[in-house]
Amino acid sequence: xxxxxxxxxxxxxxxxxxxxxxxxxxxxxxxxxxxxxxxxxxxxxxxxxxxxxxxxxxxxxxxxxxxxxxxxxxxxxxxxxxxxxxxxxxxxxxxxxxxxxxxxxxxxxxxxxx
Numbered sequence: 001x002x003x004x005x006x007x008x009x010x011x012x013x014x015x016x017x018x019x020x021x022x023x024x025x026x027x028x029x030x031x032x033x034x035x036x037x038x039x040x041x042x043x044x045x046x047x048x049x050x051x052x053x054x055x056x057x058x059x060x061x062x063x064x065x066x067x068x069x070x071x072x073x074x075x076x077x078x079x080x081x082x083x084x085x086x087x088x089x090x091x092x093x094x095x096x097x098x099x100x101x102x103x104x105x106x107x108x109x110x111x112x113x114x
Contacts, residue, residue, distance in 0.1 A: 004056070008079050011055035016040070017048050021057060024071040031067060 011017055020034060029037075035045045049069055052058040056075040060067050085095060 005079060005083055007055040008057065008076075011051050011057055014048065014051070017052055020045075020048055020052065021071060021076075024058060024069060028061075028068040028070040030069070034069070 012021075016038065019038065023029065023034065023037060031042050031045050031049065034040075034049070035042045038045065040048075049058060049060070053060060053069075056079075057072055058069050059072050060069050062068075085092070
């Protein structure tokens with residue numbers, strides 16, 4: 001998880017990459033769409049997209065001569081939530097309590113079926 005978080009934070013450390021992520025929240029876009037919007041060369045956008053894809057924050061799909069990129073919402077949200085809960089003392093207590101409750105439910109179900 002640490003290595004994954006390192007890649008995510010490296011990707012998020014760049015202002016242009018955060019802007020690209022924001023722009024991808026509403027649509028799948030090609031490299032040329034992004035290059036036009038952000039007044040960057042296509043190779044520069046491709047490098048940013050490569051970092052974002054390596055971090056798991058965007059996914060790509062080839063469609064004919066174009067590669068379309070989209071935000072991988074689940075990866076971003078899950079990674080950042082996991083990180084926040086690790087740092088947050090309240091989160092740790094809630095996770096422990098939730099695990100205990102889950103185990104109680106499992107134990108109760110086992111007792112019903114025995």
